[in-house]
Amino acid sequence: MVSKEEIIKIAKLSNLFLDENVMEEITEEMAKIVEFADAINTIVCDEDIEFDNINQIENAFNEDEVVESYSSDEVLRNREGGENGYFLVRRRV
Amino acid sequence: MSYELVVGLETHVELSTNTKIFCQCTTEFGGEPNSHCCPICLGMPGTLPKLNKKVVEYAVKAGLATNCKIRNLSKMDRKNYVYPDLPKAYQVTQFDKPICEDGYITLSSGKSIRINRIHIEEDAGKLIHERGDTYIDYNRGGVPLVEIVTDPDIRTVDEAVEYIEQLRLIMKYIGVSDVKMQEGSLRCDVNISVRKKGEEKFGTRTEIKNMNSVNFIAKAIAYEFERQVDILESGGEIHQETRRYDSDLNITESMRSKEDAEDYRYFREPDLVNIYVSEEEIKKYKAELPQLPHEKLNIFINEYGLPKDDAELLIKYKKVAEYYEEASKNLKNKKLASNYILGQIYRKFPTDSEKEEFNISIPPKYLNDLIQLVESRKINSSMASNALEKMLDSGKAVTEFISEKDMEGIDENTLRELCIKAVNENQKAVESYLGGKEKAFKSIIGYIMRETKGKADPIKATEIIKEIIGKI
Known part of the structure; x- marks a missing residue:
């Protein structure tokens, strides 16, 4: 189960604004998502499946050649607070 | 009752690739905060990381140089933890299939320190804590590391120091890292426990994290050994915990308890494909490895006839050792070249970092020419010494300071x-x-x-x- 309080807390931590009138709907949707993810616990696997090489793809590499990074302005555009080029994390919990 | 020290080391070595592990941002040290970043190393949703080919090569070379077995097929995993130095809330590392395993480094006593594993992982960003808030610079985030983990084989502070120094030298020689401890390119987590001599069971261990000075590591181990013995002797018990070393007070202090075992919920990194290193590639990397420090040491002692202490002073700095090899070529008495380097030349490079850089003004050929004149008795040692001084100051060859007439000597x-x-x-x-x-x-x-x-x-x-x- 997911409670309304948990949704409010997650929204606060994620800096998301949630309108009171969508709260119930979102709580229900989130509960369904968690329930769906929980389904994985019901899987019974008799075979010893080798997951490590399941997609049979190997060695997709970058060459060790520098590509220009994003500009600091772009990197920091959506930050909240912070100064002198740093990101800021405020104490929340 | 006498106690025995038991130490295991986890050493993080920053690889000296040009680019980060999963993107092509530069790994250059320093720079304006957050100026070496892109959506991949900032952990933005929807980005797709790709492994840097050079990281695999360097990790394999690190493994080969420390006698490890190389795993042909390995993979990357996610280690989940929530802390702002990792914007993704997980670190991409290797869990159950590290690229190298089962190696060792042999100390000068002949004892081997076993290397349990070497795995590839990404470094985290740098945090600055101020007035309860935290400022983050992600330039270091995504810089490639190898973590080299020993078995708990170390029994004394001296063994710990020698292991780190040897490891550092090996990584420097094979060129996979600049191993500048002051810049954090080599950092150690030190696991320490004690047990009564003769006992087989290990005691409860504490871990001191993120040490980047050999001197402090030695002091921290010595302190922690005494602290644990005191607790046991007074009837107490050791708690498994992470501790921090305070170099001002020379003490260790508790950071956090490990009683609730950390659960990192490791799972396979689904955004990255497997890493396959063929036997041919391993052979190629092995062939590319240069002479390792202990191999050079043996040659200097056994073939060049140098005293052990002199040979150790030369191999301690890779550039010096290579310079010496060139400067002593074809000499009858190779010790003569070592004497000039360790004496007159070292005086020009008083600090460790100066010897490490070894920006000497004359090429090794010039020193060799000078010594050949001494060997053939065309000039005597005091003339040679005077000439060398002038050569070092000017960067010029010996013929600039000693004429043919001088060399004729006195009939x-x-x-x-x-x-x-x-x-x-x-x-x-x-x-x-x-x-x-x-x-x-x-x-x-x-x-x-x-x-x-x-x-x-x-x-x-x-x-x-x-x-x-x-x-x-």
Whole structure:
């Protein structure tokens, strides 16, 4: 189960604004998502499946050649607070 | 009751690739905060990381140089933890299939310290804590590391120090890292426990994180050993925990308890494909490895005839060792080159970092030329020393300071006449020498060197004078 309080807390931590009138709907949707993810616990696997090489793809590499990074302005555009080029994390919990 | 120290080390070595592990941002140290970043190393949703090929090569080379087995097929995993130094809330590392396993490093005592594993992972960003808030610079985030983990085989502080120094030197020699501890390119987590001598079961361990000074590591281990023994001797018990070393007070202090075992919920990194290293590639990387420090040490001692202490001082700095090899080529007495480097030349490079950089003004060939002149007795050692000083100051070759005429020295007849004069004018010294005072002989030779402005061959002069004195 997911409670309304948990949704409010997650929204606060994620800096998301949630309108009171969508709260119930979102709580229900989130509960369904968690329930769906929980389904994985019901899987019974008799075979010893080798997951490590399941997609049979190997060695997709970058060459060790520098590509220009994003500009600091772009990197920091959506930050909240912070100064002198740093990101800021405020104490929340 | 006497106790035994048990130490295991986890060493993080920053790889000196040009680019980060999963994107192509530069790994250059420093820079304006957050100026070496892109959506991949900032952990933005929807980005797709790709492994840097060089990281695999360097990790395999690190493994080969430390006698590890290389795993042909390995993969990356996610280690989940929530802390702002990792914007994704997980670190991409290797969990159950590290790229290298089962190696060892042999200490000078002959004892081997087993290396359990070497795995590839990404470094985290840098946090600055101020007034309860935290400021983040992600330039270091995504810089490639290898973590080299030993078994708990280390039993003394000296063994720990030698292991780290050897490991550091190996990584430097094979060129996979600049291993600058002051810049954090080599950092150690130290696991320490104690047990009564003779006991087989290990005691509860504590871990001191993120140490980047060999000196502090030695002090922290010594302190922690005493602390744990004191607790056990007074009937207490050791708690498994992470501790921090305070270098100002020379103590360790508790950071956090490990009683609730950390659950990192490791799982396979689904955004990255498997890493396959073929036997051919392993063979190729092995062939590319240079001579390792202990191999060089053996050659310097056994083939070049250097004393162990001298050889150790030379191999301690890769550039110096390579310079020495060139400078001593074709010399009959290779120790002569080592004497000049460890004496007159080292005086120009007083600090560790200066020796590490070894920005010497003359190429090794120039030193070799100078020593060849000494060996062929065309110039004597004091002329050589004067010339070397000028060469080091100017970066010029020996021929700039010693002419053909100087090299001709003094012909034998002239030298003989001078020796007769020296004996006549230094009768007191001659008598003292004949009376048994060996030192007095030096003043006669000194006279000849003064008269010839250092051009005479002191060995030849000694022979002639002894002949003359014998005749008296």
